[in-house]
Amino acid sequence: MSGTVAGPSGAGRDVLALLLVLAALVIAFSLATERFLTASTLRTIANQVPELVIAAVGLTFVLLIGAIDLSVGSVMALSSAAMGLGLVRLGLGLGPASLLALAVGTAGGAGNGLLTVRLRLPSFIVTLGTMEMARGLAYLATRSETLYVGERVEGLAEAAVLGLSAPFLASVALVAVAQLALTRTVFGRHATAIGTNEEAVRLAGIDPAPVKLAIFTGAGFLVGAAGIVYTSRLGAADPNAGIGFELQAIAAVVVGGTSLLGGRASVVGSFLGVLVIAVLGSGLAQAGAQEPTKRLVTGAVIVAAVVADRFRRERAS
Amino acid sequence: MLVAEGLGKAFGVPVLVDVSLELRAGEVHAIVGENGAGKSTLARILAGLVRPDRGRMTLRGQPFAPRNSGEAKSLGIAIVHQELSAIATLTVAETLFLDRLPARAGIIDRKRLGEEAHAVLDRVGLGELHPDRRVGTLGLGHLQLVEIAAALARRCDVLLLDEPTGALSPRESEVLFTQMARLRADGTALVLITHRLEEVARTADRISVLRDGRLVATRPAAELPRDEIVRLMVGRDLADPPPRPAATPGPVALRVEGLSGPRYRDVSFEVRGGEILGLAGLMGAGRTEVLRAVFGADRPTSGRVLVGPDATVARIASPADAVRMGLALVTEDRRTQGLLLPLAVRANVTLGSLHRAADPFGAVRARVEEGLARPVLESLGVRIRSLEQPVAQLSGGNQQKVLLARALLQDPAVLLVDEPTRGVDVGARAEVHRLLRELAARGKAIVVASSEIDELFMLADRILVLARGRVTAAFVRGAWSAEAVMAAAVSAGPDPHAERHTA
Numbered sequence: 001m002s003g004t005v006a007g008p009s010g011a012g013r014d015v016l017a018l019l020l021v022l023a024a025l026v027i028a029f030s031l032a033t034e035r036f037l038t039a040s041t042l043r044t045i046a047n048q049v050p051e052l053v054i055a056a057v058g059l060t061f062v063l064l065i066g067a068i069d070l071s072v073g074s075v076m077a078l079s080s081a082a083m084g085l086g087l088v089r090l091g092l093g094l095g096p097a098s099l100l101a102l103a104v105g106t107a108g109g110a111g112n113g114l115l116t117v118r119l120r121l122p123s124f125i126v127t128l129g130t131m132e133m134a135r136g137l138a139y140l141a142t143r144s145e146t147l148y149v150g151e152r153v154e155g156l157a158e159a160a161v162l163g164l165s166a167p168f169l170a171s172v173a174l175v176a177v178a179q180l181a182l183t184r185t186v187f188g189r190h191a192t193a194i195g196t197n198e199e200a201v202r203l204a205g206i207d208p209a210p211v212k213l214a215i216f217t218g219a220g221f222l223v224g225a226a227g228i229v230y231t232s233r234l235g236a237a238d239p240n241a242g243i244g245f246e247l248q249a250i251a252a253v254v255v256g257g258t259s260l261l262g263g264r265a266s267v268v269g270s271f272l273g274v275l276v277i278a279v280l281g282s283g284l285a286q287a288g289a290q291e292p293t294k295r296l297v298t299g300a301v302i303v304a305a306v307v308a309d310r311f312r313r314e315r316a317s
Numbered sequence: 318m319l320v321a322e323g324l325g326k327a328f329g330v331p332v333l334v335d336v337s338l339e340l341r342a343g344e345v346h347a348i349v350g351e352n353g354a355g356k357s358t359l360a361r362i363l364a365g366l367v368r369p370d371r372g373r374m375t376l377r378g379q380p381f382a383p384r385n386s387g388e389a390k391s392l393g394i395a396i397v398h399q400e401l402s403a404i405a406t407l408t409v410a411e412t413l414f415l416d417r418l419p420a421r422a423g424i425i426d427r428k429r430l431g432e433e434a435h436a437v438l439d440r441v442g443l444g445e446l447h448p449d450r451r452v453g454t455l456g457l458g459h460l461q462l463v464e465i466a467a468a469l470a471r472r473c474d475v476l477l478l479d480e481p482t483g484a485l486s487p488r489e490s491e492v493l494f495t496q497m498a499r500l501r502a503d504g505t506a507l508v509l510i511t512h513r514l515e516e517v518a519r520t521a522d523r524i525s526v527l528r529d530g531r532l533v534a535t536r537p538a539a540e541l542p543r544d545e546i547v548r549l550m551v552g553r554d555l556a557d558p559p560p561r562p563a564a565t566p567g568p569v570a571l572r573v574e575g576l577s578g579p580r581y582r583d584v585s586f587e588v589r590g591g592e593i594l595g596l597a598g599l600m601g602a603g604r605t606e607v608l609r610a611v612f613g614a615d616r617p618t619s620g621r622v623l624v625g626p627d628a629t630v631a632r633i634a635s636p637a638d639a640v641r642m643g644l645a646l647v648t649e650d651r652r653t654q655g656l657l658l659p660l661a662v663r664a665n666v667t668l669g670s671l672h673r674a675a676d677p678f679g680a681v682r683a684r685v686e687e688g689l690a691r692p693v694l695e696s697l698g699v700r701i702r703s704l705e706q707p708v709a710q711l712s713g714g715n716q717q718k719v720l721l722a723r724a725l726l727q728d729p730a731v732l733l734v735d736e737p738t739r740g741v742d743v744g745a746r747a748e749v750h751r752l753l754r755e756l757a758a759r760g761k762a763i764v765v766a767s768s769e770i771d772e773l774f775m776l777a778d779r780i781l782v783l784a785r786g787r788v789t790a791a792f793v794r795g796a797w798s799a800e801a802v803m804a805a806a807v808s809a810g811p812d813p814h815a816e817r818h819t820a
């Protein structure tokens with residue numbers, strides 16, 4: 001009993017396919033370059049991805065209900081700015097400054113949710129707008145300057161176990177919890193049902209609004225958490241942070257087998273999607289590829305994932 | 318003008334069987350029949366939109382077998398559809414002349430287009446409508462008139478009107494009838510498809526009655542009084558169904574008072590526990606709209622819905638409220654409004670009751686969930702391979718039972734069922750009927766809306782007939798007849814002859 005409701009073993013097969021893709025990439029890059037398959041390279045990749053993983057988890061649920069959140073990168077920058085200001089200007093400790101970042105992210109997500117759900121606006125346009133607003137606020141708040149927070153956040157980014165950072169380990173734990181919430185809880189089931197046929201859910205006597213609001217707000221909270229991780233990893237709060245980050249996150253989620261049309265999602269898939277994109281980027285760099293080539297290949301992978309999604313849908317119907 | 322011989326068409330099941338028809342120049346030919354009698358299919362064949370499986374047609378003595386509507390159009394046949402097909406972003410003038418926009422070197426001659434459009438609009442009483450207005454901003458009535466104008470705008474020898482007055486006000490209908498008379502005098506052959514018998518009486522020269530895809534009569538209008546038309550439409554002598562065991566009706570479980578909304582007016586009724594109330598009416602009469610309003614799915618503009626003990630509580634503003642107050646709805650369109658098609662049977666059945674299988678942390682206990690789903694699926698005789706099977710793979714009958722199972726799991730006191738057996742095979746249909754009767758016997762109050770009179774006769778204790786959103790008659794078991802129900806369904810206002818049952 002897998003606990004999934006999306007038909008027999010569909011999700012399991014997707015995860016297996018992603019693992020195979022990931023393994024194939026690692027092997028290919030190991031053969032093509034001399035230093036790829038080393039503990040230090042893999043560790044470096046792992047310690048680079050936590051903020052993307054955390055944001056992708058929230059985004060997975062947003063896509064599950066058939067919505068989208070383009071404001072992820074900007075809200076992360078704003079959260080990071082809030083944390084930096086808290087540490088540098090307000091002289092807050094690490095704990096209170098982190099709470100500030102979480103509050104900013106949560107507020108951003110709640111705003112997206114209220115506009116989308118209560119006013120029944122398309123999330124694409126709403127979050128396109130809030131993406132710009134959050135970016136503007138981040139510049140205003142920092143006067144367009146990078147705030148160096150350095151040693152104040154060292155504790156967070158330090159290696160914890162086997163050279164893996166605490167944020168990475170926390171993001172893995174988050175993936176596990178979120179996957180269980182998706183597949184084993186009433187909340188996850190209702191979210192899946194809303195993404196499949198919202199009117200049917202409504203007529204079954206379930207109000208979709210609180211579920212959708214919770215998902216937008218929760219995704220914002222996670223973006224705030226990603227902002228903390230980002231700030232601690234760089235030792236700086238940069239208003240330019242996370243430009244294009246939302247597209248990376250969406251790409252990872254879609255590569256992970258979550259449908260852009262809603263109704264089907266996998267948090268584990270999103271995690272593996274992040275790893276596929278990270279390994280691809282890192283491996284291509286080591287193989288000597290320049291930025292244009294990396295973007296070309298990564299883009300092709302995203303297109304391939306959408307094509308695969310299409311075939312899955314046709315098979316299912 | 319246009320002669321059809323032995324037309325037949327099947328979409329899986331036969332829709333038209335051996336229909337022969339002659340349309341004459343300068344004559345209005347009305348085609349009447351119940352829902353699903355094949356009227357629209359016949360019109361679509363004549364207009365070249367559907368190709369018949371058998372039979373032949375001749376137009377002005379020449380063989381006529383249009384491959385598409387464009388070919389039929391070029392031979393002088395125009396159709397106004399029941400479903401509006403306007404493109405919202407075009408202007409009125411562009412809609413009227415879409416396939417022959419006046420142009421010079423590929424550039425549209427706006428001035429000429431506007432003038433010609435104005436002339437055409439004037440003929441349907443829309444002289445004041447600006448030709449550059451976007452079609453999407455028009456109301457339904459105007460939209461229908463624009464479509465009619467578009468048909469009038471092309472010189473045609475045969476004009477097919479499929480339920481043209483569905484969206485028109487009485488005044489707008491008058492304009493249409495005037496134009497029809499003018500075309501008739503000009504020698505056009507007109508076909509009017511309708512279920513409004515008063516329109517038939519006013520306009521038709523000859524009348525054809527279709528029943529179950531067969532032509533049962535074509536006669537001059539003068540020889541076919543209204544009662545006779547209704548009798549021919551219904552046709553069969555319905556065998557009295559096995560009488561339902563006279564359940565002792567319980568207390569009133571649902572009371573609807575003066576419900577009014579966009580497509581229904583002043584609808585009142587009540588249902589008791591153990592009782593099945595049927596809602597009859599033709600397509601567009603407002604059955605579905607009334608059920609949705611009662612359930613809180615759409616907001617009525619006025620009126621009250623009372624439920625709870627002795628129907629005294631009014632607190633339904635959403636379907637969630639309705640379910641809390643003990644109502645459940647099985648929708649008419651199970652694919653778009655009922656089922657989660659790609660998801661497992663399990664998820665579909667427990668959708669509204671999942672909290673009952675949850676632990677304090679909100680996790681679904683799979684065992685408990687199965688314990689909810691299995692018994693109700695078994696009691697309904699749903700045939701599935703496993704609970705994890707996607708519901709999309711089930712037959713129509715089994716899908717319908719899955720929806721019933723979902724509703725029953727919520728243990729409603731009042732069950733609202735819209736078209737309980739649409740797209741369901743004969744065997745499953747009988748089972749669904751048996752289930753609904755059993756539920757009533759167990760004390761549920763049930764409201765069944767159906768376009769099939771037989772179905773209501775089989776199930777209901779009382780029948781309420783809706784016509785154009787109003788209750789036009791109420792019958793109790795034993796006091797109804799197919800003719801009387803049909804007469805009430807095609808009437809424009811309350812029928813003083815029908816027994817007014819204080820519902």
